[in-house]
Amino acid sequence: MMAIRELKVCLLGDTGVGKSSIVCRFVQDHFDHNISPTIGASFMTKTVPCGNELHKFLIWDTAGQERDLSGGCVASLELTGYLKALVETLDVQSRQDELCSDRREFHSLAPMYYRGSAAAVIVYDITKQDSFYTLKKWVKELKEHGPENIVMAIAGNKCDLSDIREVPLKDAKEYAESIGAIVVETSAKNAINIEELFQGISRQIPPLDPHENGNNGTIKVEKPTMQASRRCC
Numbered sequence: 490m491m492a493i494r495e496l497k498v499c500l501l502g503d504t505g506v507g508k509s510s511i512v513c514r515f516v517q518d519h520f521d522h523n524i525s526p527t528i529g530a531s532f533m534t535k536t537v538p539c540g541n542e543l544h545k546f547l548i549w550d551t552a553g554q555e556r557d558l559s560g561g562c563v564a565s566l567e568l569t570g571y572l573k574a575l576v577e578t579l580d581v582q583s584r585q586d587e588l589c590s591d592r593r594e595f596h597s598l599a600p601m602y603y604r605g606s607a608a609a610v611i612v613y614d615i616t617k618q619d620s621f622y623t624l625k626k627w628v629k630e631l632k633e634h635g636p637e638n639i640v641m642a643i644a645g646n647k648c649d650l651s652d653i654r655e656v657p658l659k660d661a662k663e664y665a666e667s668i669g670a671i672v673v674e675t676s677a678k679n680a681i682n683i684e685e686l687f688q689g690i691s692r693q694i695p696p697l698d699p700h701e702n703g704n705n706g707t708i709k710v711e712k713p714t715m716q717a718s719r720r721c722c
């Protein structure tokens with residue numbers, strides 16, 4: 490018998506750094522050169538074994554670019570039944586209505602995605618120094634407003650393009666160490682370190698107390714399963 494734990498994870502970072510591509514590679518082992526920019530946010534799940542537990546990642550992929558939410562709301566509200574339940578819990582619907590009418594920028598929505606998250610994957614593009622500055626802004630925001638014990642994982646994506654790199658790995662490692670984050674260079678395109686990124690997160694999540702009897706939001710299941718809740722591309 491294994492305990493299944495639901496872990497909310499959000500992806501944050503500049504537009505075009507590859508957040509959706511990382512999720513798509515992790516959940517579906519697929520890469521799309523023509524992937525569309527995210528509007529609002531998208532949601533997927535994947536369950537992976539971790540020691541004596543199963544970690545069911547509830548992954549929120551957020552939009553990196555500020556957009557007019559009057560369009561974004563439509564996409565964001567095309568939700569699965571499961572997601573609807575989650576959204577009701579978070580009271581996202583009423584907040585989105587409010588935000589749509591105000592046409593505020595998407596960053597106002599970000600707290601809904603990192604609130605209650607066990608982990609945040611903050612992504613930058615190793616070929617774009619600016620995306621590393623944006624990453625630092627996200628870290629600052631998480632430190633100030635995010636959950637207290639949130640696991641932070643930094644992904645330096647597009648490492649297949651290291652010949653045009655602008656951000657040295659050393660800089661990312663030093664920064665990650667200074668904030669107590671995991672860091673890994675990834676390539677969603679070439680499937681490099683994507684599994685390892687999420688395994689690293691799993692390892693940072695303290696195991697459940699074996700004496701607890703499943704009344705802490707966990708479910709006992711017979712066998713490990715892998716699943717994706719919907720297509721991302």
Ligand SMILES: Nc1nc2c(ncn2[C@@H]2O[C@H](COP(=O)(O)OP(=O)(O)OP(=O)(O)O)[C@@H](O)[C@H]2O)c(=O)[nH]1
Binds near residue numbers: 506
């Ligand atoms: N070479 C290379 N290109 C990548 C990689 N990951 C993503 N891309 C490309 O980068 C572009 C942006 O990828 P997305 O996954 O949409 O980026 P995003 O961060 O989700 O962007 P927003 O939705 O705007 O926030 C697409 O053309 C991808 O094909 C990678 O590892 N290597």
